[in-house]
Amino acid sequence: MSAAWLQELRREAAARFEELGYPTTRLEDWRYTNVGALAKTDWVSGEGRHDDVTPADLEHLTFPVFACSLFVFVNGHFAGDLSSPRALAGGVEVTTLSDALRDDPEGLRGRLGGLADSKRRAFAAQNLACFEDGAVVRIPAGVEIEQPIHLVFLSKPGAAPTDSHPRVLVVAESGSRATLIEDYVTFGEGEFFTNAVTEIFLEPNADLEHVRFQRESARGYHVSSLHVRQERDSRLAAHSISLGATLARNDVEATLVGEGAHADLYGLFLGTGRRLVDNHTTLDHAVPHTTSQELYKGILGGRSRGIFHGRVIVRPDAQKTDARQSSKNLLLSSGAEIDTKPQLEIHADDVKCSHGSTIGQLDEDALFYLRSRGIEEEQARALLTRAFASEVTDAIRSDVLRQRVQDQLLEILESE
Amino acid sequence: MLKIEKLHARAGDAEILKGLDLEVRPGEVHAVMGPNGSGKSTLANVLAGRPSVEVTAGKVLFEGRDLTELEPEERAREGIFLAFQYPVEIPGVSNLYFLKAALNSRRKHLGQEELDAMDFLTLAKEKAKLVEMDEALLNRAVNEGFSGGEKKRNEVLQMTVLEPKLAILDETDSGLDIDALRVVARGVNALRAPDRAMLVITHYQRLLDYIVPDVVHVLAGGRIVRSGGKELAQELEEKGYGWLTEDAA
Structure with missing residues (x-):
């Protein structure tokens, strides 16, 4: 009972x-x-x-x-x-x-x-x-x-x-x-x-x-x-x-x-086929002298759809807050879509808050460089895509886990 | 080994190569010289298969096969190697991993066993020594944050590891000081072999003091306007290109 x-x-x-x-x-x-x-x-x-x-x-x-x-x-x-x-x-x-x-x-x-x-x-x-x-x-x-x-x-x-x-x-x-x-x-x-x-x-x-x-x-x-x-x-x-x-x-x-609390939020999301991946984050700075750093990366292929919505709240007396947000996205096909939206709600005046987002494609010069050395186009694309993700995966402390995440990502990318 | 006939090629809207003829036999080293904008890099890119360069007419045969029908990776596996004028930085891909993937794709194609990580590391270190490249660069991301000289050494390292049949060096000397130039030349000369050919593209005669060509061609206005022995390079050094390019224009 x-x-x-x-x-x-x-x-x-x-x-x-x-x-x-x-x-x-x-x-x-x-x-x-x-x-x-x-x-x-x-x-x-x-x-x-x-x-x-x-x-x-x-x-x-x-x-x-x-x-x-x-x-x-x-x-x-x-x-x-x-x-x-x-x-x-x-x-x-x-x-x-x-x-x-x-x-x-x-x-x-x-x-x-x-x-x-x-x-x-x-x-x-x-x-x-x-x-x-x-x-x-x-x-x-x-x-x-x-x-x-x-x-x-x-x-x-x-x-x-x-x-x-x-x-x-x-x-x-x-x-x-x-x-x-x-x-x-x-x-x-x-x-x-x-x-x-x-x-x-x-x-x-x-x-x-x-x-x-x-x-x-x-x-x-x-x-x-x-x-x-x-x-x-x-x-x-x-x-x-x-x-x-x-x-x-x-x-x-x-x-x-x-006070003195710090949060790092990392995200990596992959869309293939007709998948939908939606990420909503909220960082709530409730007191002075807190810091946060956020990096989300999306990889979207096929007809998949990705969403990143990053909300940062700085409460009225949370002076000296330092919050940085970044959303970077890679579109692998013309049918894929990403919606990325920061939402800053800042109610204090002595704070540092920044946000940025990018949406891009694979670098054609890098792709040609890899291919010119004998690497199959599909493998080259997968390698470059995994490289795009590495900024996030590199932040994982455990070697074994980091390796596993990277391998699994490559496996999925190469099988698509 | 390589036979180019009446080649026309365009990059974007501009026609760059306008009826180029060139033949390179096994064991030979050919230098292609010419002023800026004459089409030297376009020629290199046509051979390596850069997608943004389009062949509009003429023939490019490599060991009797029509090269234009092959993808860039297929050409590489057949033994064509382009040392880039501007090697690309690829953050997030380790130099060692990249080299190993490249070598194993070639070995697989040749029906040889793929090298495992240990054997490959030994080979890569040995070749790095040959081009006097810091071993630490092997573990860094491909060309990321490399100096100009380090990038060029990395190109030559790749070439010595992959052992191509036809190596094309696209202005490998540009931006190098004399010591780096010597090292690069030594790497290239070490590869000279009866069954291997090289196309050395350069703006200056200087490199040819170290890599002595069998034949020198002058490219101007998208065509070869003059061919000769290594003394032609010396003549160009003294007289410049003007006396040749006036005819082409």
Whole structure:
């Protein structure tokens, strides 16, 4: 029997989702992204059964390292047999949400649902009402852990369209330092919908690198939101790598509530075929002396469509804010489209805010140079495209992960 | 090896080559000299297959095959190499990776086994030494932030790694000081072989002190207006191009 506050929270969320319904293109935040097809589908809650998934499959789908800090969820349900023990070096804890809610519900009160506003956000409300399970990560004060904590979310569609609502809660205590990977992959064929919500609390002086690596199969809808609250002198590096799914919508929201806090937001999104990738970011500078830097890069081919909407808020007394935003996009075909829009809401006067966006094509001279050395045109295009992405991927701290992201990108580009 | 007959080519709206004839046999080094705007670079680009240059008439045969029907990458695999006048900077692509991809595509085409990363690294370091190129440049992005001399050395490095049958050097001497010129020339001379030919395009006679040609051609107004031995280059150095180009105009 779960705690009364939680029951109440989830009941409210369910009611709120019913009220809001799926967003429509009449809403400003969803102008370009029509989720009508998703809304019309009868989704069946995905099962956690995974007898047919072997560690070898997993290795093939993700990457074969860090076996000792790997946590796997199948359709949102924890797969203990595919995961490592839950206590890691330095006392870092990875618990399932269901265990945490059973053993120490009070510890989650105010945190779970505390950042993802389910009053306003339909998908966050749906997740809160429907989450199967999820992960709770706690990095104790002063602990620095080099090895990334690797969460794998495997969507495993059944015969009927399958949905799942994974949820992650992270508390990085003061002075801690860690890297967390959320890895979204698909096993098997079929239609599915992933609605993921992550909430991260960065206590004073905590340093967290968060990498969201989404490469689900083409029959998936992927909606995600990441919400971060940053206290004094904390540092966030959030990478959103969005390579898969037929429709992907990624929201990232960082609120800087302590002086000296800094956020780096990196994004890389790839559109092929008729895919749609929509990125909405919000950087909320709530107090003086906070800084942020944002770089999103889009690669769009076929008849795909990309959206970057970057909102920066500087609250009235948030003097000395320094916020820089950049959106760079590569159109690989005449049928591809990008909409890029900065939205600066500055309510203080002593601040530095800048934004810029570019849209371009591959450099013909560089292409000819590569070809003149015997490199096939398609391979040359893929190489140059990967090179365009490298400004973002190079910012990933972990060598293994960076390499994996780059390889996967090249693989997709060469197969198109 | 290379036979060009009555070649006409245009870049954009302008016709640049207007009936050019040239024949190069295996083992020979030919110099093509000429004033600015005479069509030297266009000739180089026609041979390498730059898409923005269009052949409108005439024939270009390489070992009996019509070169104009091949894509740039196919020409490279057949053994044609152009050392660019302005090597392109490619941020985000490592020089080593690029060189390895280039060599392996040629090896694959020749039915040879592709080199793995270790073997390739050994080879690349050895060749870098030959052109006195700093090994650190191998790990940098292709030509990114290279000095003019480093870019040209990188071109010659690629050439020595790829071992082409026909090497075209498009003003490789431009912007080089005398030491760099010597190094570049040494790399080129090391490649001279009975089964290999070279087309050295240059504005100045200076390079030809180091790479001694068998034949010198003067290109003016889109055609070869004079051919001769290496002493023709010396004559041009003394008299300039005026006495030849007046006829062509």
